[in-house]
Amino acid sequence: MRLEKAYERMMAVAVAALHEREPERLWPMLAGTLADVCGGEAVIHKLDEWSESEGTIGTLPDAAAELARLGEADLGLLRAGYPFAGHYAAGTDRTPVSAQRAAGRTWPSSATARLLRDVLDVDHVLGVPLPGSGAPITGCLVYRAGTDFSDDHLTVAERAQPLLAAVERQRLLLEEWRRALGPAGAPDERAADCALTPRETAVLLLLTDALTADAIGRRLGISVRTVHKHVENIYRKLGTRDRVGTVLRAQRLGLVPAPGAAGATRGQRS
Structure with missing residues:
Protein backbone atom coordinates (compact mmCIF):
# COMPACT_ATOMS: atom_id res chain seq x y z
CA MET A 1 0.00 0.00 0.00
CA GLN A 161 0.30 9.23 15.73
CA PRO A 162 -1.43 12.66 15.82
CA LEU A 163 -4.65 11.03 14.61
CA LEU A 164 -4.48 8.40 17.33
CA ALA A 165 -3.78 11.08 19.94
CA ALA A 166 -6.81 13.12 18.82
CA VAL A 167 -9.10 10.11 19.10
CA GLU A 168 -7.73 9.22 22.54
CA ARG A 169 -8.35 12.76 23.80
CA GLN A 170 -11.89 12.52 22.47
CA ARG A 171 -12.40 9.16 24.20
CA LEU A 172 -11.24 10.51 27.56
CA LEU A 173 -13.43 13.60 27.33
CA LEU A 174 -16.54 11.62 26.37
CA GLU A 175 -15.98 9.14 29.18
CA GLU A 176 -15.57 11.95 31.72
CA TRP A 177 -18.65 13.66 30.29
CA ARG A 178 -20.73 10.50 30.70
CA ARG A 179 -19.54 9.93 34.25
CA ALA A 180 -20.41 13.50 35.20
CA LEU A 181 -23.89 13.48 33.65
CA GLY A 182 -25.38 10.22 34.83
CA PRO A 183 -26.98 7.11 33.29
CA ALA A 184 -25.46 5.63 30.13
CA GLY A 185 -27.19 6.85 27.01
CA ALA A 186 -28.90 9.88 28.54
CA PRO A 187 -26.12 12.44 27.78
CA ASP A 188 -25.79 11.08 24.25
CA GLU A 189 -29.52 11.41 23.65
CA ARG A 190 -29.56 15.01 24.91
CA ALA A 191 -26.63 15.92 22.65
CA ALA A 192 -28.30 14.20 19.69
CA ASP A 193 -31.54 16.08 20.38
CA CYS A 194 -29.56 19.34 19.99
CA ALA A 195 -27.84 17.99 16.85
CA LEU A 196 -24.42 18.31 18.52
CA THR A 197 -21.75 16.06 17.08
CA PRO A 198 -19.39 14.24 19.48
CA ARG A 199 -16.62 16.67 18.48
CA GLU A 200 -18.83 19.69 19.22
CA THR A 201 -19.76 18.08 22.53
CA ALA A 202 -16.08 17.81 23.44
CA VAL A 203 -15.52 21.47 22.59
CA LEU A 204 -18.61 22.47 24.60
CA LEU A 205 -17.31 20.57 27.61
CA LEU A 206 -13.99 22.43 27.44
CA LEU A 207 -15.81 25.74 27.02
CA THR A 208 -17.50 24.96 30.31
CA ASP A 209 -14.08 24.60 31.90
CA ALA A 210 -13.39 28.22 30.82
CA LEU A 211 -10.55 27.23 28.49
CA THR A 212 -9.50 29.65 25.77
CA ALA A 213 -9.70 28.71 22.10
CA ASP A 214 -5.92 28.26 22.15
CA ALA A 215 -6.12 25.90 25.12
CA ILE A 216 -9.01 23.93 23.59
CA GLY A 217 -7.02 23.56 20.38
CA ARG A 218 -4.01 22.23 22.28
CA ARG A 219 -6.15 19.84 24.30
CA LEU A 220 -7.87 18.40 21.23
CA GLY A 221 -4.94 18.68 18.83
CA ILE A 222 -6.76 20.99 16.41
CA SER A 223 -6.21 24.51 15.12
CA VAL A 224 -7.70 27.62 16.75
CA ARG A 225 -9.60 28.23 13.52
CA THR A 226 -11.21 24.79 13.80
CA VAL A 227 -12.11 25.49 17.44
CA HIS A 228 -13.85 28.72 16.42
CA LYS A 229 -15.78 26.86 13.72
CA HIS A 230 -16.99 24.31 16.27
CA VAL A 231 -17.93 27.10 18.69
CA GLU A 232 -19.94 28.88 15.97
CA ASN A 233 -21.81 25.64 15.26
CA ILE A 234 -22.53 25.19 18.98
CA TYR A 235 -23.90 28.75 19.26
CA ARG A 236 -26.12 28.19 16.25
CA LYS A 237 -27.47 24.85 17.46
CA LEU A 238 -28.13 26.06 21.01
CA GLY A 239 -29.48 29.44 19.91
CA THR A 240 -26.92 31.43 21.87
CA ARG A 241 -24.51 34.26 21.05
CA ASP A 242 -21.71 34.14 23.61
CA ARG A 243 -19.75 31.76 25.82
CA VAL A 244 -21.54 32.55 29.10
CA GLY A 245 -25.01 32.21 27.59
CA THR A 246 -23.95 28.98 25.88
CA VAL A 247 -22.63 27.41 29.08
CA LEU A 248 -25.76 28.39 31.03
CA ARG A 249 -28.07 27.01 28.36
CA ALA A 250 -26.01 23.82 28.09
CA GLN A 251 -26.30 23.35 31.86
CA ARG A 252 -30.08 23.86 31.77
CA LEU A 253 -30.35 21.28 28.98
CA GLY A 254 -28.22 18.76 30.89
CA LEU A 255 -25.51 18.81 28.22
CA VAL A 256 -22.70 19.70 30.64
CA PRO A 257 -22.25 19.27 34.40
CA ALA A 258 -23.86 21.78 36.73
CA PRO A 259 -21.46 24.30 38.37
CA GLY A 260 -20.84 22.13 41.43
CA ALA A 261 -19.81 19.16 39.27
CA ALA A 262 -17.87 21.04 36.59
CA GLY A 263 -14.53 20.23 38.16
CA ALA A 264 -15.14 16.52 37.52
CA THR A 265 -13.98 16.91 33.95
CA ARG A 266 -10.80 18.82 34.64
CA GLY A 267 -8.80 15.91 35.93
CA GLN A 268 -8.95 14.02 32.65
CA ARG A 269 -5.69 13.20 30.92
CA SER A 270 -4.68 15.26 27.90
Missing part, protein backbone atom coordinates in the same frame (compact mmCIF):
# COMPACT_ATOMS: atom_id res chain seq x y z
CA ARG A 2 1.42 3.39 -1.00
CA LEU A 3 2.30 5.72 1.87
CA GLU A 4 -0.11 8.50 0.91
CA LYS A 5 -2.98 6.10 0.33
CA ALA A 6 -2.31 4.36 3.65
CA TYR A 7 -2.27 7.67 5.52
CA GLU A 8 -5.43 8.90 3.79
CA ARG A 9 -7.19 5.69 4.77
CA MET A 10 -6.09 6.07 8.39
CA MET A 11 -7.18 9.69 8.42
CA ALA A 12 -10.62 8.81 7.04
CA VAL A 13 -11.15 6.23 9.78
CA ALA A 14 -9.94 8.66 12.47
CA VAL A 15 -12.36 11.34 11.27
CA ALA A 16 -15.19 8.79 11.33
CA ALA A 17 -14.18 7.80 14.87
CA LEU A 18 -14.41 11.42 16.01
CA HIS A 19 -18.10 11.35 15.06
CA GLU A 20 -18.77 8.20 17.09
CA ARG A 21 -20.88 8.83 20.19
CA GLU A 22 -19.85 5.65 22.04
CA PRO A 23 -16.32 6.17 23.47
CA GLU A 24 -15.78 2.42 23.88
CA ARG A 25 -16.09 1.99 20.11
CA LEU A 26 -13.38 4.49 19.19
CA TRP A 27 -10.30 2.28 19.48
CA PRO A 28 -11.93 -0.79 17.91
CA MET A 29 -12.76 1.43 14.93
CA LEU A 30 -9.10 2.43 14.61
CA ALA A 31 -7.31 -0.77 15.51
CA GLY A 32 -8.06 -2.86 12.43
CA THR A 33 -7.12 -0.08 10.03
CA LEU A 34 -3.95 0.74 11.99
CA ALA A 35 -2.87 -2.90 11.80
CA ASP A 36 -3.58 -3.04 8.09
CA VAL A 37 -1.79 0.15 7.05
CA CYS A 38 1.22 -0.73 9.24
CA GLY A 39 1.54 -4.22 7.78
CA GLY A 40 0.31 -5.95 10.93
CA GLU A 41 -2.18 -8.66 11.79
CA ALA A 42 -3.32 -7.71 15.29
CA VAL A 43 -3.27 -4.70 17.61
CA ILE A 44 -3.25 -4.32 21.38
CA HIS A 45 -3.94 -0.88 22.82
CA LYS A 46 -3.80 0.53 26.32
CA LEU A 47 -7.17 1.59 27.68
CA ASP A 48 -5.68 2.95 30.89
CA GLU A 49 -2.36 3.15 32.69
CA TRP A 50 -0.59 -0.18 32.80
CA SER A 51 1.73 -1.80 35.27
CA GLU A 52 2.84 -5.41 35.30
CA SER A 53 0.08 -6.19 37.80
CA GLU A 54 -2.87 -4.28 36.36
CA GLY A 55 -4.26 -2.52 33.30
CA THR A 56 -6.93 -3.27 30.70
CA ILE A 57 -5.70 -4.78 27.45
CA GLY A 58 -7.80 -3.74 24.48
CA THR A 59 -7.46 -5.88 21.38
CA LEU A 60 -9.04 -6.87 18.12
CA PRO A 61 -11.60 -9.70 18.40
CA ASP A 62 -9.26 -12.02 16.49
CA ALA A 63 -6.78 -12.00 19.37
CA ALA A 64 -9.20 -11.66 22.27
CA ALA A 65 -9.81 -15.39 22.73
CA GLU A 66 -6.09 -16.18 22.85
CA LEU A 67 -5.38 -13.41 25.34
CA ALA A 68 -8.29 -14.49 27.53
CA ARG A 69 -6.53 -17.81 28.12
CA LEU A 70 -3.35 -16.19 29.47
CA GLY A 71 -2.47 -16.47 33.13
CA GLU A 72 -1.47 -13.50 35.26
CA ALA A 73 2.25 -14.16 34.76
CA ASP A 74 1.90 -14.04 30.97
CA LEU A 75 -0.36 -10.97 31.12
CA GLY A 76 2.24 -9.29 33.28
CA LEU A 77 4.86 -10.07 30.65
CA LEU A 78 2.73 -8.37 27.99
CA ARG A 79 2.03 -5.37 30.21
CA ALA A 80 5.74 -4.97 30.94
CA GLY A 81 6.05 -3.86 27.32
CA TYR A 82 9.50 -5.26 26.57
CA PRO A 83 11.51 -3.74 24.94
CA PHE A 84 9.47 -0.56 24.49
CA ALA A 85 9.15 0.44 28.14
CA GLY A 86 12.92 0.72 28.46
CA HIS A 87 13.39 2.21 25.01
CA TYR A 88 10.95 5.09 25.52
CA ALA A 89 11.78 5.63 29.20
CA ALA A 90 15.25 6.75 28.15
CA GLY A 91 13.98 10.08 26.80
CA THR A 92 11.09 12.02 25.27
CA ASP A 93 11.33 10.58 21.76
CA ARG A 94 8.07 8.81 20.88
CA THR A 95 8.91 7.78 17.30
CA PRO A 96 7.43 4.35 16.47
CA VAL A 97 9.99 1.54 16.54
CA SER A 98 9.84 -2.24 16.16
CA ALA A 99 10.94 -4.60 18.92
CA GLN A 100 13.62 -6.01 16.64
CA ARG A 101 15.12 -2.55 16.09
CA ALA A 102 14.83 -1.58 19.75
CA ALA A 103 16.23 -4.78 21.24
CA GLY A 104 18.44 -5.99 18.39
CA ARG A 105 19.53 -9.63 18.24
CA THR A 106 18.18 -10.36 21.72
CA TRP A 107 14.54 -9.90 20.64
CA PRO A 108 13.84 -13.35 19.04
CA SER A 109 15.10 -15.22 22.12
CA SER A 110 13.34 -12.99 24.67
CA ALA A 111 10.54 -14.31 26.90
CA THR A 112 8.10 -11.83 25.32
CA ALA A 113 8.89 -12.95 21.77
CA ARG A 114 8.45 -16.61 22.75
CA LEU A 115 5.10 -15.84 24.38
CA LEU A 116 3.85 -13.99 21.28
CA ARG A 117 4.88 -16.86 19.01
CA ASP A 118 3.04 -19.35 21.21
CA VAL A 119 -0.10 -17.29 21.82
CA LEU A 120 -0.64 -15.11 18.74
CA ASP A 121 1.62 -16.87 16.22
CA VAL A 122 3.45 -13.59 15.48
CA ASP A 123 7.15 -12.77 15.42
CA HIS A 124 7.43 -8.98 15.48
CA VAL A 125 5.92 -6.03 17.33
CA LEU A 126 5.73 -2.34 16.42
CA GLY A 127 5.39 0.15 19.25
CA VAL A 128 3.21 3.19 18.41
CA PRO A 129 3.15 5.42 21.51
CA LEU A 130 0.89 8.42 21.75
CA PRO A 131 2.86 11.67 21.33
CA GLY A 132 3.68 13.28 24.63
CA SER A 133 2.69 10.29 26.75
CA GLY A 134 4.72 9.87 29.91
CA ALA A 135 5.49 6.87 32.06
CA PRO A 136 3.90 4.41 31.77
CA ILE A 137 3.83 4.90 28.01
CA THR A 138 0.37 4.90 26.45
CA GLY A 139 -0.30 3.73 22.91
CA CYS A 140 -0.61 0.70 20.65
CA LEU A 141 1.34 -2.44 19.85
CA VAL A 142 0.99 -3.81 16.31
CA TYR A 143 1.91 -7.45 15.67
CA ARG A 144 2.94 -9.37 12.56
CA ALA A 145 4.40 -12.72 11.54
CA GLY A 146 7.37 -13.24 9.22
CA THR A 147 9.74 -10.37 8.55
CA ASP A 148 10.17 -7.25 10.65
CA PHE A 149 8.22 -4.04 9.98
CA SER A 150 9.64 -2.02 7.08
CA ASP A 151 10.72 1.62 6.99
CA ASP A 152 7.46 2.41 5.17
CA HIS A 153 5.42 0.77 7.94
CA LEU A 154 7.22 2.89 10.53
CA THR A 155 6.62 6.03 8.47
CA VAL A 156 2.88 5.36 8.25
CA ALA A 157 2.76 4.69 11.99
CA GLU A 158 4.53 7.97 12.74
CA ARG A 159 2.17 9.93 10.52
CA ALA A 160 -0.80 8.26 12.21
Whole structure:
Protein backbone atom coordinates (compact mmCIF):
# COMPACT_ATOMS: atom_id res chain seq x y z
CA MET A 1 0.00 0.00 0.00
CA ARG A 2 1.42 3.39 -1.00
CA LEU A 3 2.30 5.72 1.87
CA GLU A 4 -0.11 8.50 0.91
CA LYS A 5 -2.98 6.10 0.33
CA ALA A 6 -2.31 4.36 3.65
CA TYR A 7 -2.27 7.67 5.52
CA GLU A 8 -5.43 8.90 3.79
CA ARG A 9 -7.19 5.69 4.77
CA MET A 10 -6.09 6.07 8.39
CA MET A 11 -7.18 9.69 8.42
CA ALA A 12 -10.62 8.81 7.04
CA VAL A 13 -11.15 6.23 9.78
CA ALA A 14 -9.94 8.66 12.47
CA VAL A 15 -12.36 11.34 11.27
CA ALA A 16 -15.19 8.79 11.33
CA ALA A 17 -14.18 7.80 14.87
CA LEU A 18 -14.41 11.42 16.01
CA HIS A 19 -18.10 11.35 15.06
CA GLU A 20 -18.77 8.20 17.09
CA ARG A 21 -20.88 8.83 20.19
CA GLU A 22 -19.85 5.65 22.04
CA PRO A 23 -16.32 6.17 23.47
CA GLU A 24 -15.78 2.42 23.88
CA ARG A 25 -16.09 1.99 20.11
CA LEU A 26 -13.38 4.49 19.19
CA TRP A 27 -10.30 2.28 19.48
CA PRO A 28 -11.93 -0.79 17.91
CA MET A 29 -12.76 1.43 14.93
CA LEU A 30 -9.10 2.43 14.61
CA ALA A 31 -7.31 -0.77 15.51
CA GLY A 32 -8.06 -2.86 12.43
CA THR A 33 -7.12 -0.08 10.03
CA LEU A 34 -3.95 0.74 11.99
CA ALA A 35 -2.87 -2.90 11.80
CA ASP A 36 -3.58 -3.04 8.09
CA VAL A 37 -1.79 0.15 7.05
CA CYS A 38 1.22 -0.73 9.24
CA GLY A 39 1.54 -4.22 7.78
CA GLY A 40 0.31 -5.95 10.93
CA GLU A 41 -2.18 -8.66 11.79
CA ALA A 42 -3.32 -7.71 15.29
CA VAL A 43 -3.27 -4.70 17.61
CA ILE A 44 -3.25 -4.32 21.38
CA HIS A 45 -3.94 -0.88 22.82
CA LYS A 46 -3.80 0.53 26.32
CA LEU A 47 -7.17 1.59 27.68
CA ASP A 48 -5.68 2.95 30.89
CA GLU A 49 -2.36 3.15 32.69
CA TRP A 50 -0.59 -0.18 32.80
CA SER A 51 1.73 -1.80 35.27
CA GLU A 52 2.84 -5.41 35.30
CA SER A 53 0.08 -6.19 37.80
CA GLU A 54 -2.87 -4.28 36.36
CA GLY A 55 -4.26 -2.52 33.30
CA THR A 56 -6.93 -3.27 30.70
CA ILE A 57 -5.70 -4.78 27.45
CA GLY A 58 -7.80 -3.74 24.48
CA THR A 59 -7.46 -5.88 21.38
CA LEU A 60 -9.04 -6.87 18.12
CA PRO A 61 -11.60 -9.70 18.40
CA ASP A 62 -9.26 -12.02 16.49
CA ALA A 63 -6.78 -12.00 19.37
CA ALA A 64 -9.20 -11.66 22.27
CA ALA A 65 -9.81 -15.39 22.73
CA GLU A 66 -6.09 -16.18 22.85
CA LEU A 67 -5.38 -13.41 25.34
CA ALA A 68 -8.29 -14.49 27.53
CA ARG A 69 -6.53 -17.81 28.12
CA LEU A 70 -3.35 -16.19 29.47
CA GLY A 71 -2.47 -16.47 33.13
CA GLU A 72 -1.47 -13.50 35.26
CA ALA A 73 2.25 -14.16 34.76
CA ASP A 74 1.90 -14.04 30.97
CA LEU A 75 -0.36 -10.97 31.12
CA GLY A 76 2.24 -9.29 33.28
CA LEU A 77 4.86 -10.07 30.65
CA LEU A 78 2.73 -8.37 27.99
CA ARG A 79 2.03 -5.37 30.21
CA ALA A 80 5.74 -4.97 30.94
CA GLY A 81 6.05 -3.86 27.32
CA TYR A 82 9.50 -5.26 26.57
CA PRO A 83 11.51 -3.74 24.94
CA PHE A 84 9.47 -0.56 24.49
CA ALA A 85 9.15 0.44 28.14
CA GLY A 86 12.92 0.72 28.46
CA HIS A 87 13.39 2.21 25.01
CA TYR A 88 10.95 5.09 25.52
CA ALA A 89 11.78 5.63 29.20
CA ALA A 90 15.25 6.75 28.15
CA GLY A 91 13.98 10.08 26.80
CA THR A 92 11.09 12.02 25.27
CA ASP A 93 11.33 10.58 21.76
CA ARG A 94 8.07 8.81 20.88
CA THR A 95 8.91 7.78 17.30
CA PRO A 96 7.43 4.35 16.47
CA VAL A 97 9.99 1.54 16.54
CA SER A 98 9.84 -2.24 16.16
CA ALA A 99 10.94 -4.60 18.92
CA GLN A 100 13.62 -6.01 16.64
CA ARG A 101 15.12 -2.55 16.09
CA ALA A 102 14.83 -1.58 19.75
CA ALA A 103 16.23 -4.78 21.24
CA GLY A 104 18.44 -5.99 18.39
CA ARG A 105 19.53 -9.63 18.24
CA THR A 106 18.18 -10.36 21.72
CA TRP A 107 14.54 -9.90 20.64
CA PRO A 108 13.84 -13.35 19.04
CA SER A 109 15.10 -15.22 22.12
CA SER A 110 13.34 -12.99 24.67
CA ALA A 111 10.54 -14.31 26.90
CA THR A 112 8.10 -11.83 25.32
CA ALA A 113 8.89 -12.95 21.77
CA ARG A 114 8.45 -16.61 22.75
CA LEU A 115 5.10 -15.84 24.38
CA LEU A 116 3.85 -13.99 21.28
CA ARG A 117 4.88 -16.86 19.01
CA ASP A 118 3.04 -19.35 21.21
CA VAL A 119 -0.10 -17.29 21.82
CA LEU A 120 -0.64 -15.11 18.74
CA ASP A 121 1.62 -16.87 16.22
CA VAL A 122 3.45 -13.59 15.48
CA ASP A 123 7.15 -12.77 15.42
CA HIS A 124 7.43 -8.98 15.48
CA VAL A 125 5.92 -6.03 17.33
CA LEU A 126 5.73 -2.34 16.42
CA GLY A 127 5.39 0.15 19.25
CA VAL A 128 3.21 3.19 18.41
CA PRO A 129 3.15 5.42 21.51
CA LEU A 130 0.89 8.42 21.75
CA PRO A 131 2.86 11.67 21.33
CA GLY A 132 3.68 13.28 24.63
CA SER A 133 2.69 10.29 26.75
CA GLY A 134 4.72 9.87 29.91
CA ALA A 135 5.49 6.87 32.06
CA PRO A 136 3.90 4.41 31.77
CA ILE A 137 3.83 4.90 28.01
CA THR A 138 0.37 4.90 26.45
CA GLY A 139 -0.30 3.73 22.91
CA CYS A 140 -0.61 0.70 20.65
CA LEU A 141 1.34 -2.44 19.85
CA VAL A 142 0.99 -3.81 16.31
CA TYR A 143 1.91 -7.45 15.67
CA ARG A 144 2.94 -9.37 12.56
CA ALA A 145 4.40 -12.72 11.54
CA GLY A 146 7.37 -13.24 9.22
CA THR A 147 9.74 -10.37 8.55
CA ASP A 148 10.17 -7.25 10.65
CA PHE A 149 8.22 -4.04 9.98
CA SER A 150 9.64 -2.02 7.08
CA ASP A 151 10.72 1.62 6.99
CA ASP A 152 7.46 2.41 5.17
CA HIS A 153 5.42 0.77 7.94
CA LEU A 154 7.22 2.89 10.53
CA THR A 155 6.62 6.03 8.47
CA VAL A 156 2.88 5.36 8.25
CA ALA A 157 2.76 4.69 11.99
CA GLU A 158 4.53 7.97 12.74
CA ARG A 159 2.17 9.93 10.52
CA ALA A 160 -0.80 8.26 12.21
CA GLN A 161 0.30 9.23 15.73
CA PRO A 162 -1.43 12.66 15.82
CA LEU A 163 -4.65 11.03 14.61
CA LEU A 164 -4.48 8.40 17.33
CA ALA A 165 -3.78 11.08 19.94
CA ALA A 166 -6.81 13.12 18.82
CA VAL A 167 -9.10 10.11 19.10
CA GLU A 168 -7.73 9.22 22.54
CA ARG A 169 -8.35 12.76 23.80
CA GLN A 170 -11.89 12.52 22.47
CA ARG A 171 -12.40 9.16 24.20
CA LEU A 172 -11.24 10.51 27.56
CA LEU A 173 -13.43 13.60 27.33
CA LEU A 174 -16.54 11.62 26.37
CA GLU A 175 -15.98 9.14 29.18
CA GLU A 176 -15.57 11.95 31.72
CA TRP A 177 -18.65 13.66 30.29
CA ARG A 178 -20.73 10.50 30.70
CA ARG A 179 -19.54 9.93 34.25
CA ALA A 180 -20.41 13.50 35.20
CA LEU A 181 -23.89 13.48 33.65
CA GLY A 182 -25.38 10.22 34.83
CA PRO A 183 -26.98 7.11 33.29
CA ALA A 184 -25.46 5.63 30.13
CA GLY A 185 -27.19 6.85 27.01
CA ALA A 186 -28.90 9.88 28.54
CA PRO A 187 -26.12 12.44 27.78
CA ASP A 188 -25.79 11.08 24.25
CA GLU A 189 -29.52 11.41 23.65
CA ARG A 190 -29.56 15.01 24.91
CA ALA A 191 -26.63 15.92 22.65
CA ALA A 192 -28.30 14.20 19.69
CA ASP A 193 -31.54 16.08 20.38
CA CYS A 194 -29.56 19.34 19.99
CA ALA A 195 -27.84 17.99 16.85
CA LEU A 196 -24.42 18.31 18.52
CA THR A 197 -21.75 16.06 17.08
CA PRO A 198 -19.39 14.24 19.48
CA ARG A 199 -16.62 16.67 18.48
CA GLU A 200 -18.83 19.69 19.22
CA THR A 201 -19.76 18.08 22.53
CA ALA A 202 -16.08 17.81 23.44
CA VAL A 203 -15.52 21.47 22.59
CA LEU A 204 -18.61 22.47 24.60
CA LEU A 205 -17.31 20.57 27.61
CA LEU A 206 -13.99 22.43 27.44
CA LEU A 207 -15.81 25.74 27.02
CA THR A 208 -17.50 24.96 30.31
CA ASP A 209 -14.08 24.60 31.90
CA ALA A 210 -13.39 28.22 30.82
CA LEU A 211 -10.55 27.23 28.49
CA THR A 212 -9.50 29.65 25.77
CA ALA A 213 -9.70 28.71 22.10
CA ASP A 214 -5.92 28.26 22.15
CA ALA A 215 -6.12 25.90 25.12
CA ILE A 216 -9.01 23.93 23.59
CA GLY A 217 -7.02 23.56 20.38
CA ARG A 218 -4.01 22.23 22.28
CA ARG A 219 -6.15 19.84 24.30
CA LEU A 220 -7.87 18.40 21.23
CA GLY A 221 -4.94 18.68 18.83
CA ILE A 222 -6.76 20.99 16.41
CA SER A 223 -6.21 24.51 15.12
CA VAL A 224 -7.70 27.62 16.75
CA ARG A 225 -9.60 28.23 13.52
CA THR A 226 -11.21 24.79 13.80
CA VAL A 227 -12.11 25.49 17.44
CA HIS A 228 -13.85 28.72 16.42
CA LYS A 229 -15.78 26.86 13.72
CA HIS A 230 -16.99 24.31 16.27
CA VAL A 231 -17.93 27.10 18.69
CA GLU A 232 -19.94 28.88 15.97
CA ASN A 233 -21.81 25.64 15.26
CA ILE A 234 -22.53 25.19 18.98
CA TYR A 235 -23.90 28.75 19.26
CA ARG A 236 -26.12 28.19 16.25
CA LYS A 237 -27.47 24.85 17.46
CA LEU A 238 -28.13 26.06 21.01
CA GLY A 239 -29.48 29.44 19.91
CA THR A 240 -26.92 31.43 21.87
CA ARG A 241 -24.51 34.26 21.05
CA ASP A 242 -21.71 34.14 23.61
CA ARG A 243 -19.75 31.76 25.82
CA VAL A 244 -21.54 32.55 29.10
CA GLY A 245 -25.01 32.21 27.59
CA THR A 246 -23.95 28.98 25.88
CA VAL A 247 -22.63 27.41 29.08
CA LEU A 248 -25.76 28.39 31.03
CA ARG A 249 -28.07 27.01 28.36
CA ALA A 250 -26.01 23.82 28.09
CA GLN A 251 -26.30 23.35 31.86
CA ARG A 252 -30.08 23.86 31.77
CA LEU A 253 -30.35 21.28 28.98
CA GLY A 254 -28.22 18.76 30.89
CA LEU A 255 -25.51 18.81 28.22
CA VAL A 256 -22.70 19.70 30.64
CA PRO A 257 -22.25 19.27 34.40
CA ALA A 258 -23.86 21.78 36.73
CA PRO A 259 -21.46 24.30 38.37
CA GLY A 260 -20.84 22.13 41.43
CA ALA A 261 -19.81 19.16 39.27
CA ALA A 262 -17.87 21.04 36.59
CA GLY A 263 -14.53 20.23 38.16
CA ALA A 264 -15.14 16.52 37.52
CA THR A 265 -13.98 16.91 33.95
CA ARG A 266 -10.80 18.82 34.64
CA GLY A 267 -8.80 15.91 35.93
CA GLN A 268 -8.95 14.02 32.65
CA ARG A 269 -5.69 13.20 30.92
CA SER A 270 -4.68 15.26 27.90
